[in-house]
Amino acid sequence: MSGSNPIHVIGGGLAGSEAAWQIAEAGLPVVLHEMRPLRGTEAHRTEGLAELVCSNSFRSDDAELNAVGLLHQEMRRLGSLIMRAGDANQVPAGGALAVDRDGFSRAVTAALDAHPLVTVAREEIDGLPPAAWDSVIVATGPLTAPGLAEGIRGLTGAEALAFFDAIAPIVHRESIDMGVAWFQSRYDKAGPGGTGADYINCPLDREQYAAFVAALVAGETTAFKEWEASTPYFDGCLPIEVMAERGPETLRHGPMKPFGLTNPHNPTVKAYAIVQLRQDNALGTLYNMVGFQTKLRHAEQVRIFRTIPGLERAEFARLGGLHRNTYLDSPRLLDATLRLRAAPRLRFAGQITGCEGYVESAAVGLMAGRFAAAERQGRALAPLPPTTALGALIAHITGGHVSTEEVGGPRSFQPMNVNFGLFPPLDCAPKAPDGKRLRGTEKAQAKKRALTDRARADLSAWLGEPGLPAAAE
Numbered sequence: 001m002s003g004s005n006p007i008h009v010i011g012g013g014l015a016g017s018e019a020a021w022q023i024a025e026a027g028l029p030v031v032l033h034e035m036r037p038l039r040g041t042e043a044h045r046t047e048g049l050a051e052l053v054c055s056n057s058f059r060s061d062d063a064e065l066n067a068v069g070l071l072h073q074e075m076r077r078l079g080s081l082i083m084r085a086g087d088a089n090q091v092p093a094g095g096a097l098a099v100d101r102d103g104f105s106r107a108v109t110a111a112l113d114a115h116p117l118v119t120v121a122r123e124e125i126d127g128l129p130p131a132a133w134d135s136v137i138v139a140t141g142p143l144t145a146p147g148l149a150e151g152i153r154g155l156t157g158a159e160a161l162a163f164f165d166a167i168a169p170i171v172h173r174e175s176i177d178m179g180v181a182w183f184q185s186r187y188d189k190a191g192p193g194g195t196g197a198d199y200i201n202c203p204l205d206r207e208q209y210a211a212f213v214a215a216l217v218a219g220e221t222t223a224f225k226e227w228e229a230s231t232p233y234f235d236g237c238l239p240i241e242v243m244a245e246r247g248p249e250t251l252r253h254g255p256m257k258p259f260g261l262t263n264p265h266n267p268t269v270k271a272y273a274i275v276q277l278r279q280d281n282a283l284g285t286l287y288n289m290v291g292f293q294t295k296l297r298h299a300e301q302v303r304i305f306r307t308i309p310g311l312e313r314a315e316f317a318r319l320g321g322l323h324r325n326t327y328l329d330s331p332r333l334l335d336a337t338l339r340l341r342a343a344p345r346l347r348f349a350g351q352i353t354g355c356e357g358y359v360e361s362a363a364v365g366l367m368a369g370r371f372a373a374a375e376r377q378g379r380a381l382a383p384l385p386p387t388t389a390l391g392a393l394i395a396h397i398t399g400g401h402v403s404t405e406e407v408g409g410p411r412s413f414q415p416m417n418v419n420f421g422l423f424p425p426l427d428c429a430p431k432a433p434d435g436k437r438l439r440g441t442e443k444a445q446a447k448k449r450a451l452t453d454r455a456r457a458d459l460s461a462w463l464g465e466p467g468l469p470a471a472a473e
């Protein structure tokens with residue numbers, strides 16, 4: 001144990017910022033190495049810590065019925081800086097927790113800059129970290145700089161798997177025609193900080209929808225480089241034109257679904273499809289096109305998206321784009337506390353471990369920080385119950401996934417959002433108060449409630465705290 005030797009965290013994104021915070025809050029010195037602004041990435045635009053590179057949403061905040069909402073609640077209970085800054089910079093978004101991205105990043109940067117045990121070093125770690133660093137958390141994300149990526153690849157011997165993600169466009173609010181579009185959240189759901197009328201909706205009739213889908217399919221996309229040609233897409237972030245290629249109705253059942261929305265300009269006619277835009281900044285001047293990540297050429301995006309009713313004169317603050325993702329085959333390479341088996345002084349956190357999403361990345365950073373702090377302080381840290389959202393996520397990354405490599409197939413570990421499928425099943429199916437079997441939606445909701453109640457109780461036991469009701473943070 002070397003109390004004065006700092007723990008090093010490489011990468012000041014969602015995961016690295018949270019990891020550094022947890023280490024400092026445990027009373028240990030930490031150096032956070034961030035290469036921006038000296039070197040940028042294809043997606044980051046600022047020099048702020050914890051920059052959100054695309055959407056501004058932390059997704060559902062429902063801790064009772066949604067796995068990511070439960071993860072929010074667990075992180076708040078463990079003193080998460082990312083959740084604290086997110087809550088403080090919330091913008092209305094129906095049932096979701098969405099944030100003002102600049103205010104959020106500023107809050108995280110200010111908290112870390114002000115912490116007496118945190119040193120923020122603006123430098124790229126080019127290659128493997130120096131041997132003298134005996135405890136390192138690598139949280140360099142999907143766009144890890146090439147020198148470090150090469151160093152890691154040399155250690156693991158594993159080919160880093162690449163796949164595509166794509167970014168959705170952002171529109172200036174004042175350029176949207178509100179004589180055609182209208183404000184409404186799906187099913188008027190208010191959610192935290194919302195009013196029930198948080199999204200801007202643009203309606204399409206059957207002909208407009210058919211023409212739009214045809215234009216997407218025919219649209220010119222950015223050219224593939226040779227190495228990209230065989231790279232698969234991650235299903236959770238498919239470009240809109242790729243979804244359109246899967247069939248004419250695919251978008252109507254995905255990001256353009258018309259359900260739970262009524263056009264006040266024309267209440268008797270049901271829209272055939274609807275494009276939703278979600279507030280992107282606290283001022284409410286920018287809105288992002290929900291689910292419209294794309295690799296169409298910029299000029300094609302402007303041309304095609306302006307055929308959407310209400311967006312005929314849309315001005316775009318940012319157009320969509322394409323990026324590559326790099327992550328480890330973690331179930332094979334990492335131990336239960338996220339250390340690289342081949343070099344245990346290196347721990348990994350965030351999206352590079354194969355979790356997917358801002359919240360999940362920060363959650364894995366939170367645990368990596370706690371694991372590193374406990375190790376440095378010579379404390380045993382009981383494994384997190386796999387029945388909690390945090391535990392289920394870590395278990396998936398460090399071994400929960402069964403690789404087809406084990407049975408002779410190709411590497412199959414895919415980035416994963418937290419979801420109830422990662423949780424161990426309930427011992428017995430929940431029943432109605434009168435003891436009768438539940439069916440349909442009632443059954444599904446009762447099961448989710450039982451899973452999140454169990455998670456809260458198990459996290460309380462792990463923390464040595466009394467229980468927590470669903471609504472509490």
Ligand SMILES: Cc1cc2nc3c(=O)[nH]c(=O)nc-3n(C[C@H](O)[C@H](O)[C@H](O)COP(=O)(O)OP(=O)(O)OC[C@H]3O[C@@H](n4cnc5c(N)ncnc54)[C@H](O)[C@@H]3O)c2cc1C
Nearest residue numbers: 011013014015035054055125140141145350351357358361
């Ligand atoms: C273009 C894009 C769009 C995405 N869209 C979404 C979305 O809409 N919603 C969502 O939930 N998730 C999205 N993701 C996925 C993921 O949640 C984010 O990438 C998230 O930011 C990952 O957190 P992280 O901390 O692992 O990495 P990051 O937040 O990317 O942080 C990594 C940090 O490490 C720094 N760095 C890299 N290499 C070095 C080095 N060698 N030395 C020093 N510093 C280094 C980088 O500058 C960066 O600040 C997207 C990812 C990308 C790339």
